[in-house]
Amino acid sequence: MYRYDEFDHTIVRERVDQFRDQVARRLSGELTEEEFRPLRLMNGLYLQLHAYMLRVAIPYGTLSSKQMRMLAHIARRYDRGYGHFTTRQNIQYNWPNLEDVPDLLADMASVEMHAIQTSGNCIRNVTADPYAGVATDELEDSRIYAEIIRQWSTLHPEFSFLPRKFKIAVSGAPIDRAAVRFHDIGLQMRQNTRGELGFGVLVGGGQGRTPVIAQTIKDFLPKQDLLSYLEAILRVYNMLGRRDNIYKARIKFLVNEIGRDKFAALVEEEWERIRGGALDLHRDEINRIRAYFRPALYELITEQESAYDTARRSDREFDRWCASNILPHKQPGYGIVNISLKPVGKAPGDATADQMDVIAELAELYSFDELRVTHKQNVVLGHVRLADLHSVWQQLDAAMLATANIGLASDIIACPGLDYCNLANARSIPVAQKINERFSDPEQLARIGQIRINISGCINACGHHHVGDIGILGVDRRGEEYYQITLGGDPADNAAIGESIGPSFSYDEIVDAVETVISTFEGVRETGKTFANTWRRVGATPFKENLYGPTRK
Amino acid sequence: MALLVSNRLIDESWHHLDDKADSTGTDKNIVSVEQWLRDRDTLIARSDKLGIILMSDQPPGLIEADIKRFDVICLDFPKFTDGRAYSYARLLRDKYGFTGELRAVGNVLRDQLAFMKRCGIDTFEVSDGVDARDWSTAFSEISVRYQEANDNANVARQNNSTSDEEIAGNWSY
Numbered sequence: 001m002y003r004y005d006e007f008d009h010t011i012v013r014e015r016v017d018q019f020r021d022q023v024a025r026r027l028s029g030e031l032t033e034e035e036f037r038p039l040r041l042m043n044g045l046y047l048q049l050h051a052y053m054l055r056v057a058i059p060y061g062t063l064s065s066k067q068m069r070m071l072a073h074i075a076r077r078y079d080r081g082y083g084h085f086t087t088r089q090n091i092q093y094n095w096p097n098l099e100d101v102p103d104l105l106a107d108m109a110s111v112e113m114h115a116i117q118t119s120g121n122c123i124r125n126v127t128a129d130p131y132a133g134v135a136t137d138e139l140e141d142s143r144i145y146a147e148i149i150r151q152w153s154t155l156h157p158e159f160s161f162l163p164r165k166f167k168i169a170v171s172g173a174p175i176d177r178a179a180v181r182f183h184d185i186g187l188q189m190r191q192n193t194r195g196e197l198g199f200g201v202l203v204g205g206g207q208g209r210t211p212v213i214a215q216t217i218k219d220f221l222p223k224q225d226l227l228s229y230l231e232a233i234l235r236v237y238n239m240l241g242r243r244d245n246i247y248k249a250r251i252k253f254l255v256n257e258i259g260r261d262k263f264a265a266l267v268e269e270e271w272e273r274i275r276g277g278a279l280d281l282h283r284d285e286i287n288r289i290r291a292y293f294r295p296a297l298y299e300l301i302t303e304q305e306s307a308y309d310t311a312r313r314s315d316r317e318f319d320r321w322c323a324s325n326i327l328p329h330k331q332p333g334y335g336i337v338n339i340s341l342k343p344v345g346k347a348p349g350d351a352t353a354d355q356m357d358v359i360a361e362l363a364e365l366y367s368f369d370e371l372r373v374t375h376k377q378n379v380v381l382g383h384v385r386l387a388d389l390h391s392v393w394q395q396l397d398a399a400m401l402a403t404a405n406i407g408l409a410s411d412i413i414a415c416p417g418l419d420y421c422n423l424a425n426a427r428s429i430p431v432a433q434k435i436n437e438r439f440s441d442p443e444q445l446a447r448i449g450q451i452r453i454n455i456s457g458c459i460n461a462c463g464h465h466h467v468g469d470i471g472i473l474g475v476d477r478r479g480e481e482y483y484q485i486t487l488g489g490d491p492a493d494n495a496a497i498g499e500s501i502g503p504s505f506s507y508d509e510i511v512d513a514v515e516t517v518i519s520t521f522e523g524v525r526e527t528g529k530t531f532a533n534t535w536r537r538v539g540a541t542p543f544k545e546n547l548y549g550p551t552r553k
Numbered sequence: 554m555a556l557l558v559s560n561r562l563i564d565e566s567w568h569h570l571d572d573k574a575d576s577t578g579t580d581k582n583i584v585s586v587e588q589w590l591r592d593r594d595t596l597i598a599r600s601d602k603l604g605i606i607l608m609s610d611q612p613p614g615l616i617e618a619d620i621k622r623f624d625v626i627c628l629d630f631p632k633f634t635d636g637r638a639y640s641y642a643r644l645l646r647d648k649y650g651f652t653g654e655l656r657a658v659g660n661v662l663r664d665q666l667a668f669m670k671r672c673g674i675d676t677f678e679v680s681d682g683v684d685a686r687d688w689s690t691a692f693s694e695i696s697v698r699y700q701e702a703n704d705n706a707n708v709a710r711q712n713n714s715t716s717d718e719e720i721a722g723n724w725s726y
Binding site: 007010011014015017018021022035038039121151152153154155156157158159160161162235238239243273274278279 | 612633634635636637639640641643644647648662664665667668669670671672694695696697698699700701702
């Protein structure tokens with residue numbers, strides 16, 4: 001967990017004072033709503049369907065117990081007792097009053113939290129592998145680099161009025177869990193032939209209306225050049241990105257328009273000019289940031305955890321939860337615990353204040369006081385002793401937090417949809433809830449296996465439907481909510497954008513249609529194969545036939 | 554319009570030359586890039602002091618060879634959301650070595666001042682009614698910064714003791 005110093009405190013505190021003054025000037029009428037808009041957006045405050053929505057930054061998704069308790073306090077004091085964890089590893093509150101926001105931000109600042117750059121046309125909250133620092137396969141802890149980027153990009157004077165928002169993701173492992181191919185910049189750590197660590201740099205990925213898979217512009221960027229190279233990319237984009245049409249303003253359009261090679265050459269030219277200068281990351285600087293992440297003091301566990309094995313053998317439900325929600329940890333005797341925020345009948349990613357307190361308590365007692373929010377809208381206890389798992393599970397279960405469905409059909413990503421968002425065409429949350437109910441039988445979930453069902457309420461794709469095995473997109477058909485199904489999307493190493501399978505389905509039909517897709521998959525799959533694998537083998541035909549009837553020859 | 558320099562407003566003494574006028578106006582003319590490219594030699598011959606304005610779609614590379622001839626370069630912000638000129642300012646300072654007055658014009662708002670200054674802009678064209686004391690607090694609302702920019706040249710400038718006012722003062726308003 002990153003430890004903030006006086007420097008970090010000062011910037012957050014002063015930002016709160018600055019925003020308090022901006023809100024006062026808005027409330028007094030000195031600022032028009034149009035003038036206030038970019039200022040509030042610089043601080044995560046959106047005007048939504050019913051009220052203001054505040055998005056709070058959780059840098060690369062990492063939180064302490066104290067911070068999680070503060071999120072619970074904010075939910076109780078300023079909202080309606082809950083918060084919504086997002087696909088950006090952040091949290092959103094849907095009901096704060098504008099007048100209260102400065103006090104809310106001051107409360108958050110007391111635990112080093114803020115809403116800086118959670119919206120607006122600036123460099124957004126940097127995201128990372130939710131299992132950074134604990135995964136068995138990683139080359140290096142990606143949070144160190146995410147933190148370095150966070151600092152560099154915070155209140156960056158040159159890049160606060162970009163053509164459009166800008167998202168950066170970092171992966172420190174060969175298996176991509178940060179969706180680096182779907183970000184404006186994706187950084188994939190790798191080793192060169194001399195054994196040195198650096199980054200493959202990808203640009204121009206993204207979802208939204210025009211989904212694009214990022215392209216590599218640099219195969220190997222030495223670590224020390226990270227910031228100068230990022231600055232070169234951002235400068236080229238800031239000067240050349242389109243500003244006449246917000247739907248064509250993301251960096252992906254620039255890269256596409258001038259071509260990857262030309263874009264890479266422009267970046268290279270600017271980078272050659274500035275590399276080795278003030279932005280050079282010396283090993284001392286990397287080590288300084290690394291030292292700010294307090295290492296977990298693991299116990300050396302050499303024997304088999306017999307209590308854990310016994311509990312799994314004797315408690316069927318616990319065993320099921322372990323099978324789906326626990327991942328192997330780099331440290332023997334520990335596990336990575338995924339807490340599902342997708343119980344039957346609830347909005348994906350929502351947590352009540354009481355649940356947040358329970359999670360905070362468990363992190364404090366069992367997981368070195370540290371939590372992560374995942375882009376799948378779940379929460380992770382990074383390092384729990386296997387011997388403690390049964391007790392942790394019981395406490396989670398008592399708080400309705402022990403749903404055993406991580407990565408399974410009911411672990412659905414969904415945007416807030418028409419229930420909250422003024423961009424949406426259709427509701428997302430009730431569709432997610434209905435699918436979740438349909439696939440609530442644990443045997444059935446286990447049989448189907450790993451599958452991604454992602455739901456967006458409109459083409460802006462906040463629910464990541466483009467990269468779902470099954471993507472569901474809400475559309476408006478003559479004032480009625482309809483849902484289009486896309487199949488075969490993949491956010492990770494075999495990145496793919498889902499393919500539309502045919503005409504859309506009504507609100508009443510969509511859950512049956514999803515079930516048809518899944519039963520078709522089960523019918524044609526070879527033993528043990530995933531949906532993605534099966535889709536690549538059999539293609540669209542069997543799904544189309546079962547959804548729409550046999551195709552005419 | 555008035556000019557905000559550090560924490561006070563001063564009267565503008567430069568003359569924005571109308572695009573259609575010939576380039577024979579008074580000294581201290583601010584000309585467009587188009588005028589410059591058209592009447593460059595006349596302007597150099599007749600003007601003691603030269604100024605130019607870069608619109609937001611006119612990167613400084615357009616006048617690369619002449620940059621050091623100018624006493625003032627104005628950067629236009631047509632809308633405060635158009636942030637191209639922040640990069641132009643940095644290029645002018647870092648890449649082209651421009652040491653004269655960099656001036657923000659157009660939709661210059663209080664809450665952008667600190668960012669502009671950090672990118673190397675010294676003076677700000679604002680409405681006459683602006684409360685200079687209040688606006689100048691915008692420069693110090695955030696006292697610490699994470700990243701290098703052109704006000705680290707600022708630190709260096711403190712070392713060789715050239716203040717903003719001295720820079721602006723070079724051009725006797």
